[in-house]
Amino acid sequence: MSPNPNGPPVPPALSPEQQGTWFAYMRVMLRLGYEMNRQLQTDSDLSLPDFDVLNALADSPDGRLQLTGLATRLAWERSRLSHHLQRMSARGLVERSPSATDRRATDAVLTDAGRAALTAATPGHTDLVRRMFFDGLDPALLPALRTALEQVHEQVLVHGTLPRPGQPQRRLPGLEPAG
Amino acid sequence: MSPNPNGPPVPPALSPEQQGTWFAYMRVMLRLGYEMNRQLQTDSDLSLPDFDVLNALADSPDGRLQLTGLATRLAWERSRLSHHLQRMSARGLVERSPSATDRRATDAVLTDAGRAALTAATPGHTDLVRRMFFDGLDPALLPALRTALEQVHEQVLVHGTLPRPGQPQRRLPGLEPAG
DNA sequence: GGAAGCTACATGACATGTCACCCAATCCGA
DNA sequence: TCGGATTGGGTGACATGTCATGTAGCTTCC
Numbered sequence: 001m002s003p004n005p006n007g008p009p010v011p012p013a014l015s016p017e018q019q020g021t022w023f024a025y026m027r028v029m030l031r032l033g034y035e036m037n038r039q040l041q042t043d044s045d046l047s048l049p050d051f052d053v054l055n056a057l058a059d060s061p062d063g064r065l066q067l068t069g070l071a072t073r074l075a076w077e078r079s080r081l082s083h084h085l086q087r088m089s090a091r092g093l094v095e096r097s098p099s100a101t102d103r104r105a106t107d108a109v110l111t112d113a114g115r116a117a118l119t120a121a122t123p124g125h126t127d128l129v130r131r132m133f134f135d136g137l138d139p140a141l142l143p144a145l146r147t148a149l150e151q152v153h154e155q156v157l158v159h160g161t162l163p164r165p166g167q168p169q170r171r172l173p174g175l176e177p178a179g
Numbered sequence: 180m181s182p183n184p185n186g187p188p189v190p191p192a193l194s195p196e197q198q199g200t201w202f203a204y205m206r207v208m209l210r211l212g213y214e215m216n217r218q219l220q221t222d223s224d225l226s227l228p229d230f231d232v233l234n235a236l237a238d239s240p241d242g243r244l245q246l247t248g249l250a251t252r253l254a255w256e257r258s259r260l261s262h263h264l265q266r267m268s269a270r271g272l273v274e275r276s277p278s279a280t281d282r283r284a285t286d287a288v289l290t291d292a293g294r295a296a297l298t299a300a301t302p303g304h305t306d307l308v309r310r311m312f313f314d315g316l317d318p319a320l321l322p323a324l325r326t327a328l329e330q331v332h333e334q335v336l337v338h339g340t341l342p343r344p345g346q347p348q349r350r351l352p353g354l355e356p357a358g
Numbered sequence: 359g360g361a362a363g364c365t366a367c368a369t370g371a372c373a374t375g376t377c378a379c380c381c382a383a384t385c386c387g388a
Numbered sequence: 389t390c391g392g393a394t395t396g397g398g399t400g401a402c403a404t405g406t407c408a409t410g411t412a413g414c415t416t417c418c
Contacts, residue, residue, distance in 0.1 A: 155315025
């Protein structure tokens with residue numbers, strides 16, 4: 001009982017090589033996430049989400065970013081970010097500050113304490129990344145790995161449901177599917 | 180003010196090539212996780228964690244696995260798994276059943292409904308993986324990507340804090356740091 | 359310039375995950 | 389074979405994430 005006697009609108013399954021690659025990816029993602037979380041929590045009293053937020057802000061001009069942009073960059077729900085910033089600001093790591101250009105909008109701003117926490121946490125985190133990710137990796141594979149990941153990233157940006165980060169988030173007229 | 184005037188016990192920073200690779204990895208991980216979650220939730224009423232559990236069980240003999248082994252395989256805390264299985268069993272997707280070999284232990288067992296849910300969800304998920312991950316990837320890079328990910332996985336297994344999956348979880352005597 | 363609709367964000371209720379601690383079964387050495 | 393240490397798992401309190409909804413500011417178009 002073939003699912004479709006008339007030929008293939010049915011998507012083809014993954015090839016064995018693709019499946020192997022995918023499983024490897026998932027395993028790395030699960031374990032590495034666990035280890036990163038654990039290390040940051042233990043050594044720096046930061047969760048991995050905390051760390052991601054701090055990094056995104058530190059990487060932005062004036063350590064400041066509007067919430068929607070930050071959420072997009074992190075691939076978070078906005079309400080998650082809103083809750084999370086509330087907790088982080090209670091700990092003094094970030095502040096909320098009204099946007100200069102849009103009175104609806106709020107910017108998240110890195111505080112000095114937040115920057116200090118990031119600075120303190122970074123070496124240990126980097127060290128873990130090097131040990132867990134790069135030290136076991138054949139250096140000859142590095143360029144291919146990077147290119148592959150960048151291709152995948154681009155693909156997710158193009159076909160995913162989230163807007164491209166750092167892009168105006170407004171829906172542009174005339175781009176809806178024709179009616 | 181160099182951090183260490185006497186030479187480098189200070190870990191070297193990542194090379195630019197490594198940093199680029201790492202950022203690409205993190206971006207893929209964040210966005211792809213978001214998209215997978217969303218797709219499964221929308222199309223199949225399963226979260227990505229649900230799906231991971233179902234897959235792990237379906238992939239085990241008799242659709243049955245002891246909790247600790249399952250937790251290790253998923254890189255989850257055991258208590259998280261315990262809570263999660265409670266919810267999944269309330270939905271009829273899995274059952275708990277006492278282990279045959281260890282009276283402390285509990286096995287998670289896939290129910291027929293669980294297997295059916297997995298079967299129903301898999302094509303859509305696979306399709307998303309193919310579109311988001313493989314369709315934008317130069318096939319020539321696939322073998323290198325796979326090898327690289329497998330090397331990283333092995334590295335995380337060796338240097339991580341979790342036991343290797345499918346391994347006896349007992350701490351072996353004589354392996355403690357010497358006193 | 360004003361109504362309709364959209365965007366930015368907050369919030370409260372609820373789902374999920376973590377942490378500290380619990381007990382029972384097993385293991386191991388004396 | 390007894391006793392402590394270890395392991396397997398559960399649980400309740402609390403931290404975190406999601407969903408539905410509310411409000412205010414922006415934009416568009418007449």
